[in-house]
Each structure stands twice: as structure tokens, then as C-alpha cells.
Amino acid sequence: MELRVLGCWSPYPRAGGSCSGYLISEGETHILVDFGSGCFSRLQRYFDFRRLQAVVISHLHPDHFLDVFTLRYALRASLWNGSRQEKLPLYLPGEPAVEIERLVQYREEFDLHIMEECSGLAINIGDLRLQLCKTEHPVTTFAVRIEGASTLVYSADTAWDPDIIKLAEGADLFLCEASVLEKDKEYVSKAGHLTAHQAGTIAREAGVKRLVITHFFPEYxxxxxxxxxxxxxxxxxxxxxxxxRYIF
Ligand SMILES: [Zn+2]
Structure with missing residues (x-):
């Protein structure tokens, strides 16, 4: 499996950077997990968006999904000129309503799937099997375990949550948010985030082989x-x- 990091900042990027977004590939299966501001431009350096099989958005905070709106224009153009034939499946949580109301307007470009309605919170996309797990965050958010020939687990945004340890068990690569330094840790529970130390502790308790931290506050x-x-x-x-690119 391959992970290409498109963006790693939150809630705004450093100069020339992007907010959270990841391209995950296994054989001929290519999916995006999260797609924050700046990701579409960087994606095009490495991959033709016309070949994507799906987009999975962990939660509808702007730093995790804003470039879906940019992607929508590109899809519209590719469907119009025939360089892509099919709508792109878009998996997302069912709230906040105000964001869903905007996104349902784009049914000509996206095939929308609300993740609460996915059976057993599992999704099969090409060669990948995705298992979802709700996290502790102010809006509905899903962490995801992605299994192919190897296993990637992505924490999305979350406060400390034992369910994430279970989800990450034995992962070949654990991509975990690490939003907060210890000195600022009184902030983490109310905002629904992890300290870097907590991210490390979850990874150790889950016995993951490799830990990559992400979701960096640009001032740190x-x-x-x-x-x-x-x-x-x-x-x-x-x-x-x-x-x-991380290959594992
Ligand atoms: Zn968030």
C-alpha cells in the first residue's frame, strides 16, 4: 500500500502548504481520505484526479474537506469533455446539516454516501476494505482502518479514545493526529484532539509497526x-x- 501526503496542517496551512489530505493507493485502487484546502493543487503534481475511485471525508470541518468544492469543478469539466465517464463516490458523515445541504447540490459530479448508513460501518472500494470508527470530536467524525495487502489506520480528529487503540491494533502504518504539545494539553479534551504524547501512547498500546503523526498547528x-x-x-x-510517499 502507498500513502501520499497531500496536506498535514490544521486549521490553516503554512505558506505553500495544505490542510489534511491523503492519497492512498493499492494496486489499481486509488482513494482520497480527507481533502482540505490546498490539496487539489498538490494532488495534481502526483496523480490524475480522473483515475480516483472514491473520496472519503472523515468529518465536515473545513480543514478536512474544503477542496471537495474545487474537485467538483474539475470533475464537472472532465465529465463534460469525456475524460472521465462516471461520477465519483463521495463518502461523508451526515452532519452538520448546513454542509450536507451544500454538498447534495453536486449530485451530478458526486455519488454521495452517508457513512452512518454503510452496513456495519464497512466499505469496500476496489482492492481496499475500510472499517470506520466514530471518534470523540465536536462533529460526527470517523477514524478509518484501511486493509489491503497491508493495513493503514487513520485517526482523523479525536480526543483520547480507547476505541482508536482497538482500531489501530497491529497496523503496518498508523497515521495519527498530533495537534497539541504537552504544555497546551488543557485544550485537548474540549477541542477533541490529541497531544503528540497521546498519539504516541495510542500507537504503542495498539502495537503498530510505524507511526506517522500529522495535523500540525502551524505555530508549533x-x-x-x-x-x-x-x-x-x-x-x-x-x-x-x-x-x-510512504510505502508499507
Ligand atoms: Zn476537526
Whole structure:
């Protein structure tokens, strides 16, 4: 399996960067998981959007889905000029209503699937099987375990939640949000986020093989964030880096 990081910042990017977005590929199956502001431009450096099989949005906060609106225009153009024949399946949570009302207007470009309605919260897309798990966040949010020849687990946005440890069990690569430094940790439970140390602890308890942290606050020093994650993990931790490809 391959993970290409399209964006790693939250809630706004550094100069030239993008908010959360990931291209995940296994054989001929290519999906996007989250697609925040700036991701569409970077996607095109590496991959032709016409070949996507699905987009899965963990939750409808702008830093995780805003470029769906940009993608919609590109899909519209490709359906019009015949360079793509089919609508693109778009999986997303059923709230907030105000965002859903906007997105349902784009049924000509997207085939919409509300994730609460997916049977057993499992989705099959090409060679990939996705298992969803609701997280602790102010809006409905799903973490996802993606299984193909290997296993990727993505935490999405979440406060500390034992269910994420279960979901991540034995993953080959765990992509986990690490929004907060220890010095600011009183912020995490009310905002529904993890400290880097907590991200490391979840990864250690889940016995994952490789931990990549993401969802970085642009004002932080990322070296400190990584050190705190490594203390929790008790091993080396990688920082998600835009444009980089992780093969596992
Ligand atoms: Zn969020």
C-alpha cells in the first residue's frame, strides 16, 4: 500500500502548504481520505484526479474537506469533455446539516454516501476494505482502518479514545493526529484532539509497526512535537511531510 501526503496542517496551512489530505493507493485502487484546502493543487503534481475511485471525508470541518468544492469543478469539466465517464463516490458523515445541504447540490459530479448508513460501518472500494470508527470530536467524525495487502489506520480528529487503540491494533502504518504539545494539553479534551504524547501512547498500546503523526498547528516547532510523540511511543516517529510517499 502507498500513502501520499497531500496536506498535514490544521486549521490553516503554512505558506505553500495544505490542510489534511491523503492519497492512498493499492494496486489499481486509488482513494482520497480527507481533502482540505490546498490539496487539489498538490494532488495534481502526483496523480490524475480522473483515475480516483472514491473520496472519503472523515468529518465536515473545513480543514478536512474544503477542496471537495474545487474537485467538483474539475470533475464537472472532465465529465463534460469525456475524460472521465462516471461520477465519483463521495463518502461523508451526515452532519452538520448546513454542509450536507451544500454538498447534495453536486449530485451530478458526486455519488454521495452517508457513512452512518454503510452496513456495519464497512466499505469496500476496489482492492481496499475500510472499517470506520466514530471518534470523540465536536462533529460526527470517523477514524478509518484501511486493509489491503497491508493495513493503514487513520485517526482523523479525536480526543483520547480507547476505541482508536482497538482500531489501530497491529497496523503496518498508523497515521495519527498530533495537534497539541504537552504544555497546551488543557485544550485537548474540549477541542477533541490529541497531544503528540497521546498519539504516541495510542500507537504503542495498539502495537503498530510505524507511526506517522500529522495535523500540525502551524505555530508549533515540529521537532518538539515529534520528541513528545516519541516519548509516548517509545520508539522513532515520523512527521507527515507534504508530497512524500510512504510505502508499507
Ligand atoms: Zn476537526
Amino acid at each position: 516547532d515540529l521537532k518538539t512535537l515529534r520528541l513528545e510523540a516519541e516519548e509516548g511511543f517509545n520508539g522513532p516517529v515520523e512527521l507527515a511531510q507534504e508530497g512524500l
